[in-house]
Amino acid sequence: xxxxxxxxxxxxxxxxxxxxxxxxxxxxxxxxxxxxxxxxxxxxxxxxxxxxxxxxxxxxxxxxxxxxxxxxxxxxxxxxxxxxxxxxxxxxxxxxxxxxxxxxxxxxxxxxxxxxxxxxxxxxxxxxxxxxxxxxxxxxxxxxxxxxxxxxxxxxxxxxxxxxxxxxxxxxxxxxxxxxxxxxxxxxxxxxxxxxxxxxxxxxxxxxxxxxxxxxxxxxxxxxxxxxxxxxxxxxxxxxxxxxxxxxxxxxxxxxxxxxxxxxxxxxxxxxxxxxxxxxxxxxxxxxxxxxxxxxxxxxxxxxxxxxxxxxxxxxxxxxxxxxxxxxxxxxxxxxxxxxxxxxxxxxxxxxxxxxxxxxxxxxxxxxxxxxxxxxxxxxxxxxxxxxxxxxxxxxxxxxxxxxxxxxxxxxxxxxxxxxxxxxxxxxxx
Numbered sequence: 001x002x003x004x005x006x007x008x009x010x011x012x013x014x015x016x017x018x019x020x021x022x023x024x025x026x027x028x029x030x031x032x033x034x035x036x037x038x039x040x041x042x043x044x045x046x047x048x049x050x051x052x053x054x055x056x057x058x059x060x061x062x063x064x065x066x067x068x069x070x071x072x073x074x075x076x077x078x079x080x081x082x083x084x085x086x087x088x089x090x091x092x093x094x095x096x097x098x099x100x101x102x103x104x105x106x107x108x109x110x111x112x113x114x115x116x117x118x119x120x121x122x123x124x125x126x127x128x129x130x131x132x133x134x135x136x137x138x139x140x141x142x143x144x145x146x147x148x149x150x151x152x153x154x155x156x157x158x159x160x161x162x163x164x165x166x167x168x169x170x171x172x173x174x175x176x177x178x179x180x181x182x183x184x185x186x187x188x189x190x191x192x193x194x195x196x197x198x199x200x201x202x203x204x205x206x207x208x209x210x211x212x213x214x215x216x217x218x219x220x221x222x223x224x225x226x227x228x229x230x231x232x233x234x235x236x237x238x239x240x241x242x243x244x245x246x247x248x249x250x251x252x253x254x255x256x257x258x259x260x261x262x263x264x265x266x267x268x269x270x271x272x273x274x275x276x277x278x279x280x281x282x283x284x285x286x287x288x289x290x291x292x293x294x295x296x297x298x299x300x301x302x303x304x305x306x307x308x309x310x311x312x313x314x315x316x317x318x319x320x321x322x323x324x325x326x327x328x329x330x331x332x333x334x335x336x337x338x339x340x341x342x343x344x345x346x347x348x349x350x351x352x353x354x355x356x357x358x359x360x361x362x363x364x365x366x367x368x369x370x371x372x373x374x375x376x377x378x379x380x381x382x383x384x385x386x387x388x389x390x391x392x393x394x395x396x397x398x399x400x401x402x403x404x405x406x407x408x409x410x411x412x413x414x415x416x417x418x419x420x421x422x423x424x425x426x427x428x429x430x
Contacts, residue, residue: 007148015148016157018206019141022086024164025199026137030130031172032192033093036185044123045104047114054123056378058092061131063374069135070367078140078147078363079209085136086200088129093193095126097186138165138370143362144207146354152299154354159295159347166288166343170281233419234365237353238372240308240345240412245373247315247401248287248342250380252335253280255388255397262394263326279331283339290343298348304355305416307348309409314341316406323398341405352416 007015040051073081099122107116145157172192179188259265260275267275294311298304318337321330350369357365387397 006150012148012153012157014206015208016145016160018203019082019144020161020164022082022137022199022203022207023141023161024168025195025202026086026089026134027165027168028172028175029089029093029192029196029199031169031174032176032179032188032195033096033172036176036180036188040123044099044119045106045115045117046120047116049114050116050120053113054120054127057124057127058131058134059374059378061128062135063131063371063378065132065135066139066367066370066374067364068367070139070363070365070370073136073139073143073363073366074361075363077209078143079203079207081136082140082144082207083200083203085133085140086196086203088133089137090133090193090196090200092126092130092133093189093196095122095129096189097193099123099126100186100189135367135370139363139366141165142350142354142366142369146357146362146366149354151355155295155298155304155347155351157295158351158354159292159298162295162343162347162350163288163291166284166291170284231365231368233356233416234353234368236412236415237349238369240349240408241369242372242376243405243408244315244342244345244349244376246376246380247319247405248283248338249377250382251384251387251397251401252283252338254381254384255394256280258385258388259322259326259394260328260331265326265328265331267328275328275331279335282332283335286336286339287343290340291347294344295347295351298351303417304348304352305413308345308413308416311341311344311348312405312408312413314338314344316341316402319398319402319405323395323402326394345408349412 040046040054044051046054069081069085099119102119102122105118107118107121110116141161142158145161146154149157172195175191176188179191256279257275260279265275267278294307298307301307314337318334318341321334321337325334353365353369354362384397388394391397392400
């Protein structure tokens with residue numbers, strides 16, 4: 001359990017709102033830039049493979065940076081690393097602007113990557129900064145919220161934090177798309193950078209040094225298995241995070257547009273891309289709403305694990321509906337079930353991990369948790385298209401997704417329900 005000093009409700013509220021502002025504006029900044037990035041291969045004179053590398057660089061960088069960032073946070077506290085992360089993220093959009101104006105120097109053809117240019121290299125470096133910064137931001141936010149809260153109110157504030165993170169990205173998608181159409185790509189990137197800087201300034205002014213840090217052993221990505229082996233309960237929670245990220249951020253978001261197109265789904269005058277946008281937006285809104293509600297509910301019951309059972313069942317039912325009923329009404333209903341289930345499970349899992357983690361290990365354990373989620377996010381898009389096109393087809397792919405998420409009941413929910421450390425019910429004396 002975390003051993004922390006007591007903070008008043010007003011202090012928790014001030015600290016939490018500073019953290020939530022950071023993750024929300026960071027999410028908005030990510031979303032603002034995202035609609036334009038997939039359209040830049042011709043403008044940057046690069047191959048489509050090189051464009052894919054640009055899009056994935058931030059996730060790869062974060063995957064390798066999670067555990068070192070966690071170690072640093074455990075040593076020096078969360079405030080300075082989180083502020084560093086927010087300002088490092090802010091470098092990325094300004095790097096995008098630089099990439100659009102530097103000379104389109106052709107650097108030649110590289111095996112596997114194809115054609116590489118100077119603007120492409122600038123974009124890769126910019127995405128690298130974003131990935132490094134986001135590792136510090138997420139783990140710093142988790143450590144700060146966990147440190148200042150107690151098991152009685154942690155779920156509520158973790159839910160608000162995840163809700164802000166979830167809603168920031170789609171907000172940015174809308175703002176970025178509109179700015180690109182109305183003004184220019186440069187204006188969209190400039191807005192993204194300004195919002196990221198604003199998040200850093202807010203954190204620098206408001207965020208206190210709630211955790212001074214402790215001396216501890218450093219960690220790297222290759223040490224994650226041994227770190228998890230010494231914390232078996234974190235493995236269970238991490239498996240749930242891996243599964244949710246794999247299925248939502250990987251399979252669902254990658255295959256929706258193709259699914260709508262291949263089954264000729266129609267919604268008013270929208271085509272497949274428009275339908276996928278509406279469906280994803282509905283899923284994100286549902287997920288964000290359930291995230292806030294789930295966190296509060298988990299504070300009111302004796303065992304947060306109880307929240308994960310209907311959450312996983314809801315996700316499983318949604319995937320089965322998509323698999324067997326390829327209609328637009330069924331798709332809309334299914335995405336509500338999947339998004340709602342994901343939104344309900346995520347804060348409960350994160351709060352459970354906070355309940356079980358000592359205060360001087362929040363960074364390292366939070367980093368390991370984030371690594372498992374990032375593996376799911378990175379793996380999902382790699383297997384999604386081959387799975388529906390070449391390996392299994394849509395129906396079997398979504399049935400396997402349902403089976404995977406339901407497996408969380410036996411791998412995550414049942415073991416945690418039997419774990420007395422997870423229950424917050426008072427123990428009666430003999």
